[in-house]
Amino acid sequence: MDLNEVIEKRQSVRAFKSDPVPKALIKEILEKAVRAPSWANTQPWEFVIAGGKTMEELRKACEQAAMTGTPMAPDIAPPAGFPEPFDTRRRAVGKKMFDVLGIPREDKEKRMMWGMLGFKFFDAPNAIFILTDRSFYHQGDNLNAWPLFDCGLVAQNILLLATDRGLGTIPEIQAVMFPGVLRKMLNIPDSKLILLGIALGYPDGDNLANKIRSEREPVDNIASWHGF
Template identity: 30%
Template sequence: MSSSIPVQRHSARDFSDRPVALDTLRAILTEAQLAPSWENAQPWKVYLATGKTAQHLRQSHQDLNQQGTKSWTEVVPPKDWATLPQTNITAWQQNMQQFYTANERDQFVSRQRGLFNAPAIVYLTMPKNSSAYSAYDLGAFGYGILLAATRHGVSGVPAYELVRYPDEIREAFTIPDDEAIFMGIALGYPQTDSRVNALRPGRSDLNDILQVRD
């Protein structure tokens, strides 16, 4: 295993049944803790589901979806996105429509509703009394998890789907009332023969987002 951070990272959305060792998960989270934060505030807390707890959450989530249970999140996304992110979201949706056949799109949705069959799920919280700077800090920590996971040969995907039934998460853990469940990250080893994992969404050209003055 190389000690350097890989240049390439992509999200897996269909994981195998192979578990991730707890020592590996702890190493990933420890490395992610090097993320910077406002005056070292480190506003995040981590709740890690593995084994039977992850299995229960996957089944519970699938059942809630099949029952058509209305979902909600403790951190509310914007109703209207700004032009740049909305353009990228639209491009992502069109890319997925073009990449997958109708049957493959159904598989994509099925994996998503089953929490990607992830053997490990990380839930990130921050205090409800937080500013946008704390959200920035938590995001840095979350990306640190993804980079560290890649370095350890583990794939991951952050997803809104993971946190849209917060009651099931609070039933699995003891989470104080003053903490908001902000984001979830699914971790595991990808199914190598899954078409769901073959999608590689592009990124904006650097020149489209960068302004340099010398």
């Protein structure tokens, strides 16, 4: 696919077919994705990939943790708040999602059940977790944000490459809300921070959840040009 087409086509997929993604295909995607740039070529990313029985056990364990109110403590804290204009944008995509799904505001139960799906990786057959080294991020009293930036670049490569190969993806903070569960089941040491999970699989194209098209701010509102 042409790059423009891939970028246009990539969207967060929240409903998947059960067919697993072949290991060789995931490996090929990762091998290409790591051509992402990074600070002085430090390549601060590592990957943990789940599939098969492990994925099913992980799904159950994360769902169970969410259902039983296990405290959410991702390694990288979520935003403490959403100042404007971010709150408006965040609300807009949430509203669009529930409008497309046809779940009204009053139907708290259905909204809650929908929200739970993210903890079970939206039933995707595979997940890729992106890790970075704790010692590179926590430096004394300071946080070095650049490994996170670099991991974002590699993450986007994964999303685009997967889209190009007909796969669906969603980057998910919900996938890493219970790092204790992930550490135990995927044998991830404390020295590694678990940044993000990417649920991966073949999209269920008919599902309404995949018909959500998120908006973007027009470039004229966010770019200023000088010297042209």
